[in-house]
Amino acid sequence: xxxxxxxxxxxxxxxxxxxxxxxLDAVRRDFVGGKGLLDTHLKNLKNLPxxxxxxxxxxxxxxxxxxxxxxxxxxSELEDEALAKxxxxxxxxxxxxxxxxxxxxxxxxxxxxxxxxxxFLGMGFGIAEGxxxxxxxxxxxxxxxxxxxPARDMHDTFFLEPSPGSVHExxxxxxxxxxPVQIREMRSAKPPLRIIAPGKVFRHEAIDxxxxxxxxxxxxxxxxxxISFADLKGTLEIFVHRFFGSSVKTRLNPSYFPFVEPGAQMxxxxxxxxxxxxxxxxVHPNVFKSVGYDAQEVSxxxxxxxxxxxxxxxxxxxxxxxxxxxxxxxxxxx
Ligand code: PHE
Numbered sequence: 001x002x003x004x005x006x007x008x009x010x011x012x013x014x015x016x017x018x019x020x021x022x023x024l025d026a027v028r029r030d031f032v033g034g035k036g037l038l039d040t041h042l043k044n045l046k047n048l049p050x051x052x053x054x055x056x057x058x059x060x061x062x063x064x065x066x067x068x069x070x071x072x073x074x075x076s077e078l079e080d081e082a083l084a085k086x087x088x089x090x091x092x093x094x095x096x097x098x099x100x101x102x103x104x105x106x107x108x109x110x111x112x113x114x115x116x117x118x119x120f121l122g123m124g125f126g127i128a129e130g131x132x133x134x135x136x137x138x139x140x141x142x143x144x145x146x147x148x149x150p151a152r153d154m155h156d157t158f159f160l161e162p163s164p165g166s167v168h169e170x171x172x173x174x175x176x177x178x179x180p181v182q183i184r185e186m187r188s189a190k191p192p193l194r195i196i197a198p199g200k201v202f203r204h205e206a207i208d209x210x211x212x213x214x215x216x217x218x219x220x221x222x223x224x225x226x227i228s229f230a231d232l233k234g235t236l237e238i239f240v241h242r243f244f245g246s247s248v249k250t251r252l253n254p255s256y257f258p259f260v261e262p263g264a265q266m267x268x269x270x271x272x273x274x275x276x277x278x279x280x281x282x283v284h285p286n287v288f289k290s291v292g293y294d295a296q297e298v299s300x301x302x303x304x305x306x307x308x309x310x311x312x313x314x315x316x317x318x319x320x321x322x323x324x325x326x327x328x329x330x331x332x333x334x
Contacts (some may be wrong), residue, residue, distance in 0.1 A: 197220075
């Protein structure tokens with residue numbers, strides 16, 4: 001019997017000495033493992049007389065139960081401690097600023113582009129898109145820019161290296177305006193047409209506060225029977241009033257674009273200054289001819305506006321480059 005209590009005492013000592021799960025496992029192996037203390041003692045029982053053997057046997061089994069239970073309890077204690085330690089080491093840095101962190105927002109140019117689009121969607125326009133790499137024909141030729149006409153020089157164009165075996169006769173280019181989408185739309189659909197085409201355009205020019213080699217336009221095109229200049233004027237006035245405010249004064253001035261006749265620009269009175277906000281005009285008969293429309297049957301108007309320019313006017317941004325520099329403090333104001 002004293003043998004049993006000795007083992008128990010030894011076990012209790014070992015148990016209180018086990019400070020980690022590894023050490024606890026070592027204790028388990030020493031006492032109740034395959035070649036552990038209890039096992040060895042049980043094997044020795046066979047040398048005892050039968051009666052004593054039975055008594056010892058059941059006492060040893062009882063002890064084994066006690067030991068297992070103690071090991072189990074200590075194990076979950078140690079596991080809890082380990083978990084608490086991990087959690088403590090992963091707890092946040094209390095010196096960090098609290099929520100809310102700055103949340104990302106939609107870029108001002110995207111906001112303005114979406115807003116322009118929404119206004120025209122509200123007037124029954126659909127959205128059309130075209131590629132940024134265009135043919136000379138779509139960007140110029142079909143839009144009545146004559147070969148060698150100085151109007152081509154108004155658009156400083158990025159031409160692409162012709163690739164070997166290209167099917168295009170003239171070099172491809174980065175579109176200098178969204179007007180080629182007019183051509184694509186008219187070639188692929190029949191009147192009536194009422195679309196806007198938002199997108200990126202490219203000009204080979206020096207970058208400064210009011211110029212960028214990549215910028216954005218929204219194009220508009222309406223073609224139907226009996227479309228008049230009054231329709232153009234009314235549509236653009238509604239747009240300007242929705243975008244800049246209903247009290248803003250507008251005026252139309254004559255202007256020149258090869259693909260419209262007559263051509264005009266719309267100005268708004270902003271503060272005490274007249275500012276040009278878009279170009280427009282009645283679709284030129286040559287343009288209708290190039291897309292296979294009958295200029296006796298249908299008429300139409302087109303307009304185009306610069307998204308950066310509209311955003312700069314409305315928000316009083318003096319330097320276009322701010323839109324592309326991605327300074328969070330600038331972007332966060334919109
Ligand atoms: N495409 C012209 C430009 O980029 C704008 C425009 C579009 C003018 C449609 C008239 C009609 O300057």
